[in-house]
Amino acid sequence: MAIPRFWREIPSRYNLIGTECGNCGKRYFPPRIICPECHRKSVGKMKDVKFQGKGEVVTYSIIHHAPKAYEMQVPYIIAIIEFEEGVRATGQIIDCEPEDVEVGMRVEPAFRKIGEDGKSGVIYYGYKFKPA
Amino acid sequence: MREVAVIGIGETRFGELWDKSFREIGIEAGLFAIQDSKTKGEEIDALYIGNMSAGRFIDQEHIAPLVADYVGLAGANLPATRIEGAGASGGLALSQAYMAVASEVHDIVVVGGAEKMTDVSEVYAQEILASTADQEWESVFGATFAGLHAMIARRHMHEYGTTKKQLAMVAVKNHKNAALNPNAQYRRELSLETVLKAPMVAEPLGLFDCAPLSDGAAALVLCPLDRAKEYTDNPVRIASCGQAGDYMALHDRKDICTMDATVVAAKKAFKYAGITPKDVDLAEVHDNYTISEILAIEDIGFFNKGDGGKATEDGQTALNSEISVNPSGGLKARGQPVGATGVAQAVEVVRQLRGEAGERQVKNARYGLTHNVGGTGASVIVHIFDGGV
Numbered sequence: 001m002a003i004p005r006f007w008r009e010i011p012s013r014y015n016l017i018g019t020e021c022g023n024c025g026k027r028y029f030p031p032r033i034i035c036p037e038c039h040r041k042s043v044g045k046m047k048d049v050k051f052q053g054k055g056e057v058v059t060y061s062i063i064h065h066a067p068k069a070y071e072m073q074v075p076y077i078i079a080i081i082e083f084e085e086g087v088r089a090t091g092q093i094i095d096c097e098p099e100d101v102e103v104g105m106r107v108e109p110a111f112r113k114i115g116e117d118g119k120s121g122v123i124y125y126g127y128k129f130k131p132a
Numbered sequence: 133m134r135e136v137a138v139i140g141i142g143e144t145r146f147g148e149l150w151d152k153s154f155r156e157i158g159i160e161a162g163l164f165a166i167q168d169s170k171t172k173g174e175e176i177d178a179l180y181i182g183n184m185s186a187g188r189f190i191d192q193e194h195i196a197p198l199v200a201d202y203v204g205l206a207g208a209n210l211p212a213t214r215i216e217g218a219g220a221s222g223g224l225a226l227s228q229a230y231m232a233v234a235s236e237v238h239d240i241v242v243v244g245g246a247e248k249m250t251d252v253s254e255v256y257a258q259e260i261l262a263s264t265a266d267q268e269w270e271s272v273f274g275a276t277f278a279g280l281h282a283m284i285a286r287r288h289m290h291e292y293g294t295t296k297k298q299l300a301m302v303a304v305k306n307h308k309n310a311a312l313n314p315n316a317q318y319r320r321e322l323s324l325e326t327v328l329k330a331p332m333v334a335e336p337l338g339l340f341d342c343a344p345l346s347d348g349a350a351a352l353v354l355c356p357l358d359r360a361k362e363y364t365d366n367p368v369r370i371a372s373c374g375q376a377g378d379y380m381a382l383h384d385r386k387d388i389c390t391m392d393a394t395v396v397a398a399k400k401a402f403k404y405a406g407i408t409p410k411d412v413d414l415a416e417v418h419d420n421y422t423i424s425e426i427l428a429i430e431d432i433g434f435f436n437k438g439d440g441g442k443a444t445e446d447g448q449t450a451l452n453s454e455i456s457v458n459p460s461g462g463l464k465a466r467g468q469p470v471g472a473t474g475v476a477q478a479v480e481v482v483r484q485l486r487g488e489a490g491e492r493q494v495k496n497a498r499y500g501l502t503h504n505v506g507g508t509g510a511s512v513i514v515h516i517f518d519g520g521v
């Protein structure tokens with residue numbers, strides 16, 4: 001992945017910055033430029049907002065066959081997490097054995113390395129989740 | 133709007149076609165369809181071709197004029213357009229062609245679908261498939277395409293008690309059908325035990341829960357229904373087409389276990405065709421993973437939500453049962469050259485409605501349906517075909 005492409009999303013990937021619609025108050029993570037509820041009325045009114053990212057596992061999978069950037073990590077757990085703040089995000093679950101993960105499990109965010117561009121390439125950091 | 137008919141079908145064999153290039157398979161399918169339709173090259177008004185990612189698979193963009201050129205129609209300055217909608221590219225190409233004929237812009241149109249996936253490594257090909265999900269918010273965190281479907285499967289198991297055995301039964305059935313299809317990638321049956329014991333790809337999905345990577349192409353020739361008999365004794369009418377979209381990322385969908393785009397696309401298609409799911413005799417649905425077929429048969433309306441696994445296990449989707457689902461073998465066993473899928477599905481349905489499907493013929497088939505999905509469900513297109521014309 002090109003470095004600027006990752007860099008642009010760093011506030012969200014490092015600090016769970018999403019957006020809140022200035023028109024209806026609905027919050028979004030990942031961030032959105034337009035509120036899908038308010039459409040035009042939300043243009044220019046989306047504000048940055050930080051999420052806590054605590055929540056529970058909606059569903060998960062244990063990945064055994066991964067792309068190059070993640071093959072050192074297999075088997076790893078990928079999950080959809082529903083934050084207490086009402087939004088959902090996809091991320092890995094760490095500090096948890098694959099056989100221990102379950103739907104409904106409580107998790108909280110953790111800042112970790114999420115991938116790398118080859119052995120000597122850039123290392124990418126961002127959120128994962130761990131049992132809470 | 134005028135009525136539109138399919139008057140010609142063609143497809144290559146699906147599989148690892150190492151001896152054939154992209155343009156060769158595109159030409160092969162196109163020529164088969166044109167010959168089958170008995171149209172003359174100079175009668176063709178336009179070409180639409182569904183293709184997902186030739187730029188990454190074979191480093192070649194701009195593939196529509198390439199295929200038109202090598203079919204021998206560049207001299208006629210044939211307009212040729214490529215349509216991209218991830219796994220739904222082929223179905224979307226068909227709908228564009230259908231609308232062009234229905235709206236009287238064109239009369240005779242060729243629709244192709246083609247993908248050449250095995251020139252790149254398997255790992256790279258999987259990354260290309262994953263790029264049809266949201267790269268920034270799914271793939272970047274290690275969510276593979278199989279992994280996203282595995283999360284749908286896990287949630288479906290959690291909510292409805294769907295079992296790994298029921299998932300496996302989709303693969304067993306589709307391999308059984310493909311064994312009767314001379315153009316299928318896997319012409320062998322698969323035992324339930326083999327599917328269940330296969331190495332895991334993304335739990336709960338194992339190797340045989342996933343459709344393969346394939347090379348292949350398919351093509352159709354369309355014309356106005358009132359002119360179809362000039363070309364064939366056996367025209368098949370396109371009764372309707374319904375397309376719908378949804379949030380790009382799986383985590384943003386209203387319900388992980390329901391593909392809303394399928395629900396909406398199918399509703400539109402049934403309404404326009406004036407029939408209900410009960411009237412459909414056979415369906416080619418997008419079984420890129422076994423769980424996908426279970427979602428499809430629920431969301432199209434053949435079975436209630438949550439009953440898809442059990443219906444499959446009970447044999448209600450087998451050949452010549454309640455509803456024959458994926459008589460061709462589906463993506464799972466016929467093969468999955470991504471951009472060709474939607475067109476190949478239509479080829480199979482037309483063949484069935486003409487009564488030319490040989491050993492896998494669905495008996496007394498009048499209505500057939502195709503269901504083609506892009507990404508994890510952000511694009512869905514459904515077509516209904518009527519053989520009773």
Ligand SMILES: [Zn+2]
Pocket residue numbers: 021022023024025026035036037038039042
């Ligand atoms: Zn709003």
